[in-house]
Amino acid sequence: MPEICYKTPKSRRTKKRQTGSYALVLRLPSRRRVAVGRLGEVDFPKGYYIYFGSALGGLKARVARHLRHEKKLHWHADYLSAEVPWSQVWQLADGQRWECVWAREASELAGVDSGTAHPAPGFGSSDCHCSTHLVRVNNLQEVRMLLRSLSSDPRRIRLSRSLSE
């Protein structure tokens, strides 16, 4: 009998890799008042903001859209990144929808010692029951600690030119 190869076909692996969840990070250098779609005017204290989303239709294209400067403002995240672009992308391309789990875990982690962890209730969570998908922390160290503490394991990805164009 011929030997059978049980390796996952490449096409399946590739497809699986293209969907999953992401976290975007930006640094607001000073306090900003931003009109965020239907949420209205929101005061964002200076600090680092982490936004959680997922894209089961295509992770790379979704992240690329978030990083593009010229676009119609559609999601709450677009209004914030029109002020300051996202500077970090973390993602987990496992085909799962982690955004709500991550958002809740991050909210709890960030909320422990900071009253300003959630300046925008409802941000990014119009379609779910989370209080917010945007969490604020004070510095980069907290960003890293928080993202590494999530129950699944997003990794920071390098932002290539092709992705941010």
Ligand SMILES: [Zn+2]
């Ligand atoms: Zn949610």
